[in-house]
Amino acid sequence: MRQPGFNTDWMQSQSDGLLALNGLDVALEEIRDRLITEGRITGQDGLALLLHEDLGSILSMADICKRARFGKDIHFNLNIHVNQTNICVLACKFCAFRRGRRAADAYAMDIEKYISEIEPYSDIIDEVHSVGGLHPDWDVGHYCELFRRTKQRFPELHIKALTAVEIKHIASLSNISISDTLEMLSEAGLDSLPGGGAEILVDSVREKICKGKESSQEYLDIHRSAHNLGIPTNCTMLFGTVETPEERIEHLLKLRELQDETNGFQCFVPYPFLPDSTRLPEAQLASANEILRMIAISRLMLDNIPHIKAYRMNIGDAITEMAISCGADDVDGTVLQESIMHLAGSTAPLDHGIDDMCRLIERSGCDAVRRNTVYNKFERVIADRVSRRRSLPMVN
Numbered sequence: 442m443r444q445p446g447f448n449t450d451w452m453q454s455q456s457d458g459l460l461a462l463n464g465l466d467v468a469l470e471e472i473r474d475r476l477i478t479e480g481r482i483t484g485q486d487g488l489a490l491l492l493h494e495d496l497g498s499i500l501s502m503a504d505i506c507k508r509a510r511f512g513k514d515i516h517f518n519l520n521i522h523v524n525q526t527n528i529c530v531l532a533c534k535f536c537a538f539r540r541g542r543r544a545a546d547a548y549a550m551d552i553e554k555y556i557s558e559i560e561p562y563s564d565i566i567d568e569v570h571s572v573g574g575l576h577p578d579w580d581v582g583h584y585c586e587l588f589r590r591t592k593q594r595f596p597e598l599h600i601k602a603l604t605a606v607e608i609k610h611i612a613s614l615s616n617i618s619i620s621d622t623l624e625m626l627s628e629a630g631l632d633s634l635p636g637g638g639a640e641i642l643v644d645s646v647r648e649k650i651c652k653g654k655e656s657s658q659e660y661l662d663i664h665r666s667a668h669n670l671g672i673p674t675n676c677t678m679l680f681g682t683v684e685t686p687e688e689r690i691e692h693l694l695k696l697r698e699l700q701d702e703t704n705g706f707q708c709f710v711p712y713p714f715l716p717d718s719t720r721l722p723e724a725q726l727a728s729a730n731e732i733l734r735m736i737a738i739s740r741l742m743l744d745n746i747p748h749i750k751a752y753r754m755n756i757g758d759a760i761t762e763m764a765i766s767c768g769a770d771d772v773d774g775t776v777l778q779e780s781i782m783h784l785a786g787s788t789a790p791l792d793h794g795i796d797d798m799c800r801l802i803e804r805s806g807c808d809a810v811r812r813n814t815v816y817n818k819f820e821r822v823i824a825d826r827v828s829r830r831r832s833l834p835m836v837n
């Protein structure tokens with residue numbers, strides 16, 4: 442039986458595409474048939490896809506599912522990352538960004554400094570994405586003031602900020618509930634939450650790679666609270682550290698279950714561990730094939746999360762180009778400045794404008810669609826014609 446609320450318009454197109462796929466072995470045929478008849482595959486199916494040798498067919502299935510919903514459209518956004526502080530009271534093993542308070546290169550931006558980081562880009566971005574360390578002194582009052590003054594200066598800018606563990610830390614420092622913290626931040630100007638910090642939502646894995654961080658249940662509860670308050674959020678997965686294939690699937694199932702309940706996740710961002718400068722020598726790392734497989738399986742398993750993102754800052758432009766042909770419908774983003782992934786070894790370019798994003802998407806035979814953060818305004822754009830504004834107006 443199909444899950445409640447399933448959109449049958451794109452389901453029909455998905456079924457037609459999947460039925461036309463030839464050369465599947467018995468195991469993949471069964472999974473394909475379940476997608477067609479039930480619209481949802483099982484955890485066992487997900488595990489089989491993770492371990493199956495026919496990667497090409499898995500990528501094709503994911504591309505068919507993506508095209509059924511979005512055709513050739515690939516979304517992207519114009520944004521900047523401002524990481525407000527690298528001072529953190531925790532020390533997650535995979536993290537190359539955090540510093541102790543007394544480290545020579547520790548920093549904490551005051552509000553004017555934060556605003557001055559946005560200023561040079563304010564005419565060419567729609568969103569500021571801000572995550573950072575768990576600063577020992579910054580409570581809810583500090584962040585409310587930060588967001589209020591940022592909004593006063595840039596009223597049109599969407600503020601996507603603070604991961605679940607930052608929300609937990611701020612609530613704890615302020616001695617108020619998670620829900621009250623979110624409500625106060627939202628009133629001050631916080632528009633949505635990023636999905637960072639999910640890592641793998643299995644506590645035994647978290648104990649090994651990010652001891653002291655929020656538990657799996659706390660991550661889910663904080664996102665649930667945000668959804669209940671009408672604050673949209675994203676969700677992520679950091680793979681390639683110490684987790685097993687079963688634990689990756691458990692992670693996906695937990696997110697899918699919460700999404701069934703709240704429908705508050707906008708997009709899912711799977712990204713691999715980057716090893717430089719970090720303290721996790723036992724990590725498995727992830728090949729390009731594995732990154733593409735994980736993106737494809739995300740599309741196939743997370744039938745209720747509309748957007749699967751290729752996180753360019755982490756996987757680079759070359760793999761991003763391939764990812765949008767195997768399940769991803771979204772590329773984040775122009776970014777323009779970023780610290781966390783680059784300190785961990787990313788070499789993704791930080792100078793992309795609209796033209797560069799369009800070219801990246803068009804090189805894969807797809808069409809570039811600029812979107813806002815909450816996916817309710819879209820503009821179709823074409824490389825090299827952007828400067829002449831041969832684009833459609835933003836429509837609601």
Ligand code: SF4
Binds near residue numbers: 574
């Ligand atoms: S991942 Fe976040 S919480 Fe963990 S050490 Fe780094 S900055 Fe701190």
